[in-house]
Amino acid sequence: MLREGFDADSINVRIQELADLIRYEVYHDPNLWTNSEDFETELEAIVDFVEKRAAYVNTQLNKYARKTDLQLNDLMTVNHGTIADEMGDHDPWVEIYNLGPGLVNTGGLFLTDDSGVPNKWELPVQNLDDGEFILLWLDGEHGQGAYHAPFSLNSGGGDLYLYLNDGSGYVLVDSISYPELDAGVSFGRFPDGKGLWHVLSEVVTPASSNQFNNIPKNLFINEFMANNDESVAGPYNDYPDWIELYNGGTEAVDLGGMYLTDDVEKPTKWPFPSGTVIQAGGYLVVWADGIPDRGLLHTSFRLSASGEAVGLFAADGETEIDSIVFEAQLDDVSYGRLPDGTSNWTHLTPTPGSQNMADGSINVPTGPVDKIPEGLVINEFMASNRITIAGPDGTNPDWIEIYNGGNESVNLGDMYLTDNLGNPTKWRFPDGTIIEAGGFLLIWADDASNSSGLHCSFALNANGEEIGLFASDGTTLIDSIVYTKQLRDVSYGRVPDGADNWEHLLSPTPGWGNTKKPPYEAESSLPMILILVGAVGLVTILFVAITKYSEKRG
Template sequence: MAGIYSGTVLLDALDFALTGSTQSVGRYPDGTPTVRTFRMPTPGASNQLHPPTIYAVTHTPRLPTAADPVTVTAWLGDDSAVLTATLEYRVEGGTTETLPLSPLGGSVYQAHIPPQVQGSRLTYRVVAGDDDGQVARSVEQAYIVDYRAPTIRITEVMADNRTTLADPDEPHAPGEFPDWIELYNPGPDPVDLGGRYLTDDLNDPTRFQIATGTVISPGAYLLFYADNDPEQGARHTNFRLAATGESVALFDHDAGGRQPLDVVTDTMVMQPDVSAGRCGTNGTWHVLDAPTPGRPNQACGTVGYGRADWSLTLSPSPLVIAEFMAHNVTTLEDPDDPGEFPDWIELYNASPRALDLSGKYLSDDVTNPTCFRIPDGVTIPPRGFLVFFADGEPEQGPLHTNFSLNRYGEAIALFDTDEAGRRLLDVRFFGRQWPDRSECRRSVAGGNWVEMCLPSPGWEDGDPFPTPYLPLVLRKS
């Protein structure tokens, strides 16, 4: 018992029995006769009851198919002895359904949403309550069943705009010339970019969220002004571009798993009023001979900056991603692990000489360019192919990566060496894949991509000798 006395007169007392070293006993509400235990003591402050804490909520698979149940996992905590957790979910246009979240031990709770029909957009949240009547609700999350991201390309950027394009939304300073980013929609349908993200920092993919209702028409271009003036309109970002070179990326909305839709990892050092862009809407990046904001890119490949003593010439990398398979069931058996059929990535060397791949990187995440460093001694022959096995088992050999491919869609990226600044050499963003079907280029030297190819790992389509090239790897003793 604890008491307060005035002389010998007892003014107040509490009888208590604590069961934990971090507990306290007090009145709740303050000053009332009701006495209770607190798992979160408040010495010198008003006694408070705290709602449960929802530390994190996630779902897997991130991009489910119509056949997939979705597992929602929540990490919860509370100052109460009794905690109940419920999952609320709703298919767009339907009513809210509830499922109990089952404790798995510790702070982990799980529930399973049954499979939904193709195209369904589903939102969910976690509701946690305790025996004190306190309730917490998580932020609502969403996913789309059998979701296929639209093909939207970053086709041109200018990071040092002096006179090329004036800001159309700057009424007080008509001489404003903001940096700009050009997007292109090669598809047959309009795309609402709302909820998707633009960023100049791959470590901050949600830096600028595009407003709902920002639509890009089929075959059309759309400019965003990178002027750090988002209050000027929906197409004014909250960041500027660096003329010294940086990254520019477009990420999907939350329901699409924030997957990268297109990424430029190095916009190069920009001279005033000179832009960089794609040769063709799906081609490699070059300095352009003339800026074309909102229009198809013109001739590119060589540009001079008006100095007699030098000029800059750019050409595509001779090394490209030529084909891949992210759902290998029977097509190509692992030569280092018979009976296994791993995913695979095929590179092609378009140059007339062998290339040393030592120190270059393969990755399935453009925000992690150093995911898999190609070991020393790996080479690819002139105008030849090389197959890497994306099986997450690098201990099996130099052609086995430390990552696997996601059959529901992600990215494959090829980066240059550390000494070359880890420049992006090639990248392919892909959606859901079908068993034993690959994606390949129309031209192995860098043409547009084709979905649902007949697989040809290690050789060009039509080659009568379907034997993957396996290089001689030299090791230092």
């Protein structure tokens, strides 16, 4: 908590950000019970409280600090210009990190490359606070100073040990067997002090926090089978569950250290073995048989045929790369993306390790729809989004907002969105897509269904067309709207939410409740003037906007 912003400077920045949102209202509220000047005084009091509290907590945590909190964190064997020592030399180095919770003195700690000689080099004595680093030069040039070891790291790979002399002997605190490294490449933990070791080539960070940016953008859980009775035989001639990954990128991906799980709340259930590589455009099958002793690609869990989840997580054990929540599965029928890597999931004739085929798609009848969710409507959309809201990729795509006016959450998985009522099943919501009671859901209509998340397979036509929301049977219409030509950066929505009345909204509210008037009228005068004035000169527009703004504030 102390590392992540519980200090006076960080809190003051955040307080001022929040205060700026309400300061005008505080100073102009005629019903305020206190003096508006007290507002700033109270803000200062909060900062003062945090400063004193942080100092007290730091003092208490220091009582629990131990020398064993120090961990080997990063090293470089071939330093070609990355960082120079005080002599100007680019020598090998190692970084040690204080995992916390408090201040540690490095006295009595030793580094060695030989476990038989634990006291080969005693670390220079200094205090290292929680979350701090110490950089040491393992260059074999001890005469250059206290931070230079009498031995050097081996460019071909080797071992490094950190020992503590506790008075009765030498106790191993940490160790690492490091590989041969290219020039300018380090080998470090991510996250700092407790994560797995990785080759860090993109960003090298001596004496500062490690960065591991190897999170592939086009790596997918592409197909799986959770009820494999006699369809796909495994390497032991039985029929285990299996999961297929697909690399839709242009480069090979090293999966070593990443994780697969059947419970997204426990992302580190099974780690990929070191050196597991999936080629560009390639597939990898993992046997979910719950028997990891069978070999490298056998997970520690099995899939549930009655429904659960599959998650793929990055090596930090926190960042989700891809996941799928699925319902009960059919015997010997797989469930996969079609085409590969897109957001469209369907039942398939199994193709483990190869491309999912359209002619292998299996139409699983859902039966008649027993009940259409009450209050589920298309609530707002924008068919000409130029500057209003940016999508996840930084562009400005069309968008559609769904509103759940009912009293219960609704699972949209297997329902459909379309821009052609004659083709109801144009885009299917991913499994596990939930919209809470009274909630809103935003879908990007960018014709990019191969992107992860809620990106449908069509874009909206600003000259007019139709939008339809269909039930899971692909025929029952839940809601629709037929619209005419749309204005640029103006949405069209129900006012109030869920009502039959549709109006153009000068202040769009994607993901929020619709309103004819924006919550801050003064700040919305500029887009209103831009729409009404059109091509008038910029100076005139700004003059009118400022005048309107002043009138509203006055």
